[in-house]
Amino acid sequence: MKNTDLSKKIKELRTRLGLSQGELADIAQLNLRTVQRIESGETEPRGDSLKRLANALNVMPNDLIEWTEKEDNGLLVFLNLSALAFIAFPIMGIIVPLIIYMLKKDQVKNINETGRRILNFQITWCLAIFLGYILFFCVIFLHVHIPMPNISLANLGGLELMILAPIFYYVFNVLIILWNAYRSYKGKVVIYQPAVRFLR
Structure with missing residues (x-):
């Protein structure tokens, strides 16, 4: 089960900046389909993708990592x-x-x-x-x-x-x-x- 909190947060940050999925993909230098899959919760960004998304959304990678953590x-x-x-x-x-x-x-x-x-x-x-x-x-x-x-x-x-x-x-x-x-x-x-x- 993928982390829906992270996907929602990425979508929220993107819309707050007034970016479309395509624009976010261009700024983050990621494939549009990758951004779509991340926002739909089909996949989680890791490593370089996570860093690129964080930079494009003007947040620190650690801030995004927090949304991938599970409560236990x-x-x-x-x-x-x-x-x-x-x-x-x-x-x-x-x-x-x-x-x-x-x-x-x-x-x-x-x-x-x-x-x-x-x-x-x-x-x-x-x-x-x-x-x-x-x-x-x-x-x-x-x-x-x-x-x-x-x-x-x-x-x-x-x-x-x-x-x-x-x-x-x-x-x-x-x-x-x-x-x-x-x-x-x-x-x-x-x-x-x-x-x-x-x-x-």
Whole structure:
């Protein structure tokens, strides 16, 4: 089954520019029959044809690619939940979603944005957790004195809070992933914060 959304969008863009199918074919340097088949949904433009059509319609090829993507909220939910692999080892929360993201990139609607947000969050989280482990190692084994703020939470000192921090990080990560999996299931945009934008 061909993508009728793409064919409708191409026709809409063509008529908005006031072009006939023949004129579009001439500008895009495509056969008239090819343009007709694309607009009727008989075929989808790919590669060079897609680029030529995009240029003729004054849009970016990526804009047209978006209309060829299929909606698959189930895959987006799976992509979100794959980040739970961090429970086995923190770096797995990056590797597993990255593999799924790379395999399905540009094939599923919203996967590019969702994938980048998950990866940015997980990379940020991994850096925070590893820095926490390094800090803990320095304090306990190297006896490095780090000035700790005088925080008292349920009569816990700075060292105890430092020990509990990774547990908080893990629980927070799980809750964020589950919440965003639910948002993906509902077709909403995921929100992974705080995160440094490593991937744009």
